[in-house]
Amino acid sequence: MDSKVLRAIVCSLLLLSVLTGCKGTSAPTKGDLIVYVAAPLSGWQADGGQTVVGGARVAAERANAEGGVLGYSIKVVALDDEADTDVALTVANQIAGAIHGGERVLGIIGHYNSGQSAAALQIYKDLPVIVITPTSSDPSLTHEGYTNFFRVNATDASQAPYDASFMVNDLQAQRIAVVYAENDYGQALRDEMVKALEALGKPAVAVIGIPEGADSQQAAVAQIQQINPDMVFLAGYETEGYVLLPELRSAGVTAKFMASDGCFLYEFIDGSGKAAEGVYVSGFAPDTRTVTDKQWWSNYQQIETRNPGTYSLAGYSAMTVLIEGARQANSLDYVKVGDALRSGEFSTLVGTIQYDANGDLQDQRIFIFQVINDEFVQVKPTP
Numbered sequence: 001m002d003s004k005v006l007r008a009i010v011c012s013l014l015l016l017s018v019l020t021g022c023k024g025t026s027a028p029t030k031g032d033l034i035v036y037v038a039a040p041l042s043g044w045q046a047d048g049g050q051t052v053v054g055g056a057r058v059a060a061e062r063a064n065a066e067g068g069v070l071g072y073s074i075k076v077v078a079l080d081d082e083a084d085t086d087v088a089l090t091v092a093n094q095i096a097g098a099i100h101g102g103e104r105v106l107g108i109i110g111h112y113n114s115g116q117s118a119a120a121l122q123i124y125k126d127l128p129v130i131v132i133t134p135t136s137s138d139p140s141l142t143h144e145g146y147t148n149f150f151r152v153n154a155t156d157a158s159q160a161p162y163d164a165s166f167m168v169n170d171l172q173a174q175r176i177a178v179v180y181a182e183n184d185y186g187q188a189l190r191d192e193m194v195k196a197l198e199a200l201g202k203p204a205v206a207v208i209g210i211p212e213g214a215d216s217q218q219a220a221v222a223q224i225q226q227i228n229p230d231m232v233f234l235a236g237y238e239t240e241g242y243v244l245l246p247e248l249r250s251a252g253v254t255a256k257f258m259a260s261d262g263c264f265l266y267e268f269i270d271g272s273g274k275a276a277e278g279v280y281v282s283g284f285a286p287d288t289r290t291v292t293d294k295q296w297w298s299n300y301q302q303i304e305t306r307n308p309g310t311y312s313l314a315g316y317s318a319m320t321v322l323i324e325g326a327r328q329a330n331s332l333d334y335v336k337v338g339d340a341l342r343s344g345e346f347s348t349l350v351g352t353i354q355y356d357a358n359g360d361l362q363d364q365r366i367f368i369f370q371v372i373n374d375e376f377v378q379v380k381p382t383p
Contacts, residue, residue: 028068032075033332034103035060035322037315038091038110038120041080044213044239047267048311049112052134053078054304055315056109058296061303063323069106070332074323081116088116092123105129106332107322109315114138115184121146128334130341132322134314135284137261138188142358148338150359152317152350153284158364160192161199163233163258163282166368166380168200171256171280173231177224178204179244181236181262183212189235189260205229210240217244221251229255237262242271249275258282264310269374276371280379283367284350285313287376290383291349310376317348 037056039049053076060074068074079095081088088111099105107130111117117136124131125146132150133141139157142149167173176197180190190207197204206227210220217240224232232248232255234241241263248257257279259268264283269276288297288308300308321341326332329340346353354362369376 026067028064028071028073030068030071031073032104033069033072034075034077034098034105035319036095036105036108036110037076037078038081038088038095038108038116039078039112040083041078043082043084045083045112045237047309048135048238048265049080049083051265051309051311052109052112052315052318054300054306054308055134055312055317056319057315058300058303058312059316059319059323062299063319069323069326070330072104072106072332074106074319076319079110081111081120083113083116085115085119088120089123092120095129096123096127099127099129104332106326107132107334107337109134109318109322111136113185114141114188117141118184121149124148130322130325130334130337132318134318135261135311137284138184139192140188142360146359148334150321150341150355151361152314152321152348152353154361154364154366156189156192159261159282159284159366160189161196162366163260163368164193164196164200164202166280166282167231167233167256167258168197168202170380171231171258173256174202175205175227175229176202176231176233177206177208177227177229177255179208179210179220179224179232179234179236179240181212181240182209185237185262186212186235186240193233193235210236210244212237213239214243217247220244221247221253224248224253224255225251231256231258234259234263236260238265238268238271241268242276245272245279246275256280264369264376266310266376269371269376276374279371281369281371281376283310283369283376284365285311285317286350286365286367287369287378287383288313290378313349317350317353320348321346321353 180186368380
């Protein structure tokens with residue numbers, strides 16, 4: 001036998017034994033059960049979407065090694081929404097067509113961004129399928145009466161007060177400028193942050209909108225220079241963060257800087273260069289290194305051929321909840337799975353999950369990191 005083939009077989013057997021814990025579980029025999037993962041897989045947010053897909057794949061492989069779900073093997077089908085609302089609608093219609101065509105679908109993990117989730121839910125709400133977003137944080141998504149929609153992340157209604165308290169009480173910020181990306185995500189978080197700062201008796205000294213993904217943010221930099229805050233909070237994505245932050249530092253603005261979960265990606269650090277050192281970023285998932293072991297990392301690397309990213313835990317946990325919901329329901333019927341999700345308790349890598357009637361987490365968790373030596377280091381809660 002060719003040595004390369006032999007090595008491939010040995011590696012596959014080793015991975016299977018690791019994932020199963022050598023339990024000797026029976027392999028799934030009923031065929032494939034599809035889980036669609038809808039996220040940006042190309043373009044400016046590709047890295048974030050790919051980390052979600054990677055986590056979902058690792059969770060699916062683990063479940064398959066344990067015997068699958070009700071005798072079926074989980075098959076992950078990743079679809080690229082390009083972080084674009086029109087493309088997200090195309091993806092949603094593609095999934096709807098597959099379901100109406102008789103494809104056996106356990107659920108949908110997605111979308112990555114709130115804007116794409118909001119658009120796609122207009123289609124998903126009428127499908128017989130469970131939808132779990134790993135990262136969409138706009139509070140309004142779960143206030144529309146959808147019975148098949150859940151999150152594994154906190155909302156901006158929790159992120160903003162937590163971040164505001166950290167800036168005011170932990171960092172002792174007195175004059176905070178709120179900068180927001182002019183998109184659905186930035187505007188929703190802006191509103192929550194403005195309310196949170198007012199509730200703390202520290203209203204924002206300025207609220208400044210910036211264009212999404214622009215090559216320069218010098219207009220905002222000039223406004224911030226004039227205002228002279230001691231803290232800048234950015235409600236935006238990494239594409240705004242790694243432009244705004246270096247330009248602020250080049251202009252001599254030394255105010256402390258904090259960014260929202262949209263910048264919780266290593267692209268933000270890489271793009272910001274030396275300017276990133278010491279800044280704070282909030283996120284919806286803990287430091288991967290604090291909640292996983294070497295074996296989990298090894299499994300991830302073997303399946304994805306890369307290290308886990310900041311939101312691999314979110315994809316992994318969304319898939320875990322979906323699978324465990326079906327197992328607890330002992331059914332693939334989406335109504336029964338939804339009932340199991342609302343009544344159950346699920347152990348995940350982002351923490352224990354229990355849902356309220358809207359599909360939101362009963363325990364909303366936010367994590368704060370500081371960039372130290374080009375790494376996100378969790379500073380709150382203390383790991």
